[in-house]
Amino acid sequence: xxxxxPNSSPLGHLLHVLxxxxxxxxxxxxxxRKLTDNVMYEGMKAAVSTGKQVSSRFSQVVKxxxxxxxKRPQTSSRPSxxxxxxxxxxxxxxxxxxxxxxxxxxPHGREAETSDACISNVMGQMHxxxxxxxxxxxxxxxxxxxxxxMSATLIAEDLGxxxxxxxxxxxxxxxxxxxxxxxxxxxxQGKYLPTLADEAYVPATVAWSEPRAxxxxxxxxxxxxxxxxxYILDGRKTLVPLAADAEVxxxxxxxxxxxxxxxxxxxxxxxxxxxxxxxMGLQAAAPCAVTLSGVRVGADALVGNAETWSPTAFDELxxxxxxxxxxxxxxxxxxxxxxxxxxxxxxxAFGEPVSHRQAVAFLIADIAVELxxxxxxxxxxxxxxxxxxxxxxxxxxxxxxxxxxxxQLASDGLQLLGGHGYVCEHPLERWYRQMRAVAMVEGVxx
Amino acid sequence: MKILVTVKRIPDPDESLKFAGGGLDTSxxxxxxxxxxxxxxxxxxxxxEVAGKRDRLAEVIVMSICPAKQRQHVTQxxxxxxxxxxxxDADDSELDTIAVSKAIAAVAKSEGVDLTxxxxxxxxxxxxxxxxxxxxxxxxxxxGFAATVKWDKNAGTLDVGREVxxxxxxxxxxxxxxxxxxxxxxxxxxIKNGVTADSHKxxxxxxxxxxxxxxxxxxxxxxxxxxxxxxxxxxGSEQVVAVAPPPARPSGQIVGSVEELHEKLAKEAxxx
Numbered sequence: 001x002x003x004x005x006p007n008s009s010p011l012g013h014l015l016h017v018l019x020x021x022x023x024x025x026x027x028x029x030x031x032x033r034k035l036t037d038n039v040m041y042e043g044m045k046a047a048v049s050t051g052k053q054v055s056s057r058f059s060q061v062v063k064x065x066x067x068x069x070x071k072r073p074q075t076s077s078r079p080s081x082x083x084x085x086x087x088x089x090x091x092x093x094x095x096x097x098x099x100x101x102x103x104x105x106x107p108h109g110r111e112a113e114t115s116d117a118c119i120s121n122v123m124g125q126m127h128x129x130x131x132x133x134x135x136x137x138x139x140x141x142x143x144x145x146x147x148x149x150m151s152a153t154l155i156a157e158d159l160g161x162x163x164x165x166x167x168x169x170x171x172x173x174x175x176x177x178x179x180x181x182x183x184x185x186x187x188x189q190g191k192y193l194p195t196l197a198d199e200a201y202v203p204a205t206v207a208w209s210e211p212r213a214x215x216x217x218x219x220x221x222x223x224x225x226x227x228x229x230x231y232i233l234d235g236r237k238t239l240v241p242l243a244a245d246a247e248v249x250x251x252x253x254x255x256x257x258x259x260x261x262x263x264x265x266x267x268x269x270x271x272x273x274x275x276x277x278x279x280m281g282l283q284a285a286a287p288c289a290v291t292l293s294g295v296r297v298g299a300d301a302l303v304g305n306a307e308t309w310s311p312t313a314f315d316e317l318x319x320x321x322x323x324x325x326x327x328x329x330x331x332x333x334x335x336x337x338x339x340x341x342x343x344x345x346x347x348x349a350f351g352e353p354v355s356h357r358q359a360v361a362f363l364i365a366d367i368a369v370e371l372x373x374x375x376x377x378x379x380x381x382x383x384x385x386x387x388x389x390x391x392x393x394x395x396x397x398x399x400x401x402x403x404x405x406x407x408q409l410a411s412d413g414l415q416l417l418g419g420h421g422y423v424c425e426h427p428l429e430r431w432y433r434q435m436r437a438v439a440m441v442e443g444v445x446x
Numbered sequence: 447m448k449i450l451v452t453v454k455r456i457p458d459p460d461e462s463l464k465f466a467g468g469g470l471d472t473s474x475x476x477x478x479x480x481x482x483x484x485x486x487x488x489x490x491x492x493x494x495e496v497a498g499k500r501d502r503l504a505e506v507i508v509m510s511i512c513p514a515k516q517r518q519h520v521t522q523x524x525x526x527x528x529x530x531x532x533x534x535d536a537d538d539s540e541l542d543t544i545a546v547s548k549a550i551a552a553v554a555k556s557e558g559v560d561l562t563x564x565x566x567x568x569x570x571x572x573x574x575x576x577x578x579x580x581x582x583x584x585x586x587x588x589x590g591f592a593a594t595v596k597w598d599k600n601a602g603t604l605d606v607g608r609e610v611x612x613x614x615x616x617x618x619x620x621x622x623x624x625x626x627x628x629x630x631x632x633x634x635x636x637i638k639n640g641v642t643a644d645s646h647k648x649x650x651x652x653x654x655x656x657x658x659x660x661x662x663x664x665x666x667x668x669x670x671x672x673x674x675x676x677x678x679x680x681x682g683s684e685q686v687v688a689v690a691p692p693p694a695r696p697s698g699q700i701v702g703s704v705e706e707l708h709e710k711l712a713k714e715a716x717x718x
Contacts, residue, residue: 089660095478096655101652130657143661369472 010395057202057247058266062194064186071146072388081205084379090154097158100129105162105336106210110430112166112284119169123242126170127201131155135178136197140189147182149320152446153327153382157375160331164434165284167328168441169241175324175445176204178252179262183304183313186262192248203244206443207290208321211238215319217252219237220260222292224253224302231302233263233271233295239440241301243274243288250303251292260314262303271295281433282441309420312392319395319446320385324444326378326395326402329435333371333406336413336431340364343417343426370405377401382446403439410435447504448491450559451481451528454552455512455519456570469471469689472538479519482565485627488652490563491527492637493597503599503639509553511536511546514670524663525655531668533555540673540680544680547579552676554584559622561604566591566626577626589617593630596638597671620683663699 086094104125113120134151136142152174159167177196180189195202210221222235233253243249249272252262265272273291304313341364344355354360381394410432414421421428457463457475464471487508494504508528510520514535524531534549554562562584567574576661579590583649593614604619609630611647619625630636655663673680712718 088518088521089664091518092525092655092660092663093657095522096525096660100654128656129654130659134657134661143658 006205022433043151055129057094057195058191060191060194061187062140062190064190065141066186068137068213069186069189070137070144070181077108078098086132090151093151094154094158097129097155098161100125101158101162101331105159105166106427109163109166110424112163113430114283116286119166119284120245122166123170123203124201126159126166127173128199131170132173132177133197135174135181136193137181137189140193140197142181142193142197143175144181144395147178149323149385150379150382152178153323153378155322156327156335156377156444156446157331161327161335162331163284164328164332164431164437165282167331168282168325168444169285171324171328171444172205172241172246173203175321175443176248178320178445179206179250179303179317180264183262183317185300185303185305185308187300188303192264195414202247203242203245204250205240205242205246206252206445207237207243208252208442209237209239209440210410211236211289214425217321218260218314220252220254222253223252224255224261224263226255227296230296231263231294231299232263233297235292236294237290238258238287239277239279239282239287239437239442240290241282241285241287241443243290244276244286249290251290253292253427255302261295261309262317264301264303265292265295265297266396269295280436281430282437315392316385319381319392321442322395323378323381324389324446325383325438325441326374326398327382328441328444329402329406329438330371330375330378332431333367333374333409334433336409336428337364337367337371339427340367340413340416343420360416363416367409367412370409374398374402374405385446386418406435406438447555447561448549448559449494449504449506450554450557450562451483451490451506451508451523452562452564452576453487453508453510453519453523454480454568455510455516456568457479460568463691465691469686471656477516477519477610479522480565480568480570482567482569482627483523483631484565484652485632486563486565487523487526487528488632489592489595489625489627489637490561491653492642492648493561493595493639495527495642496639497642497648501641502529503641507532507559509534509550510539511549513537517601517668520668521660521663522655524666525659526653526683527655527659528666530666533668534673534676535542536673536680537671542682542684543573543575543579544683545673545678545680547576547583548678549673549676550576550580551583552678553671554580556676561621562624564624564626566628575622582626584622584624586622587619588624588626590626591628592625593628594636594638595625595627595631597640599640610673614667651718695705 027414084163104122108118108122133142134148135144137144156167156171159170173196177193180192196204208217209215210223224231224233233251235253247267249265251265252260253263255261271293272295275289277289278286279287344360344364345353347354377398381391381398384391384394414428414432417428418427420426455477457472458478461476490506494502494506506528507530508520508523509532511534514533517533520531520533522529523544558654562580564577577588577590589606591608592606593609596605604621604623606617606619606625608615608617632651634650638644701710
């Protein structure tokens, strides 16, 4: 019997090795069959990801004039009074998103942890809501006239109320659009934003976190070296949502002598290896490890230019990411609060609802107080960003508070359900797993 | 064709009721759209659109009678896809069923609508009178509690399916007409407009507004009228004597056997 020769390319070689292994008697042995299936799945997925064709979605470039770009808010636009009331548009949006969160995200949250088809279905439905368009300038097919961090924060909160992990994935394209709208050159905006804001769903994501101790979003180990008219990217990224399907990825990397910057890497670029990760609570975000090995991109892949990157610009980008994930955690903690109130009022023990016990009632009250504290810190930071005021410090405080309290509230919520909290019939154990990720998720940018 | 859909805001039915001064205290209520009006708007949109295309077969006008500054529900329905709005600026104290019906009839007449779609009732007072009264005032045919609607454009008629005790009754209604809708009208294949493929399946329930729809809603035209503009005098023909919560139910009893239950029903409850 003739044997096919292995392809001379690394990808072909990988596929050949996988094929040889899967056909071997060892791989078919019942004891190792499951392991074989996993090896095949992960290996094929990685191979398919790295072998993805270079995206042609972004071949058209819309000419952008200076007046088409988002207008930066003026500090004079700040409100004269402390006012947290929402606009009618924000109220209507919240009404809609809370319904979407309850009808679509919450019911699919558990299934999405084990089903990629389920994730794809939900991502399509989220895109149909027009999420990405809110941050894209009107002239490029979007809905924005100026940056909308407050509206995006409210959206993140409401989606987090439905399911934290699905929301992390669903907001990835919006985050890409936000970064390009805020910092991208006119050419980059004209190339990517019309497609991202279009009715057809285009997966896009942000690769920021790195798999190492003491990761700092300001100090990246992924590097970008200038080589003539190109940059060469090297490094490893982790917990990148939707990376396996993304048509475009924003890679955060350290540029020697400049600092941390962002690069646009389109699907199919040689040197990018994507491997699906198994995580504690982010499975529904389809998280991936991304390895960049000598990835050559054009000099025009560097997002923005000297004008768009002011000395504080990257700090503000980090702050926007702090607000984004914090808002998601506020939404999930609200879900926890509402769930435990209903449960403790209906769960009868010793002849009365358990909420009649002070130990239970006080703990629920504490959750409500802490949650409001989280929310107010997040809203303050987002509101300051909306009105063009300094917000880096406020966003950092919000993130610190949300990281700590989200874990605490999820743990308390689980405790309030007793043994029921530990079983999968109730969502508390899932929320507990997800709230551990608030400290680690980067790249939900509002 | 012009379709007028009436929409109402109601106190959130999920909130507990508050009573004060012999009536309901809605001063701190959260206001939400009446669910049956959402079904009515969804019905109108399915009749008016060609699924999957931008073509429209009819103009959809949403109308509400409410304080002009509290018309968030109208914005919500414009965001769902309605073309424009009419708000009759009036406080709840100025309204009763007759005043509301007259206002709707007046707007329907002045707009020259071919079809008025109404939710079968509002969830707050559950009156279930408006559709019938409007049809009477306009002197046009009516079909109440629609579960299915099929539009024959050439004949200018609607085939309205209604669920009745012994099955489904179909009414063939010539336009112009008034139709009130029931819950099942938002099932995936309940509405057929003769252009969208009959096999097309909508998502169950009223659609969610998209963010694009919400943004565009701000730019849609909303005409604001006063009751006096349309020749309607305020309420007066109905008088609410008192509104009170139902008496608290006595606690139940757990019985040990069927025999004991039988005895209690016979001797204590005296229902056997």
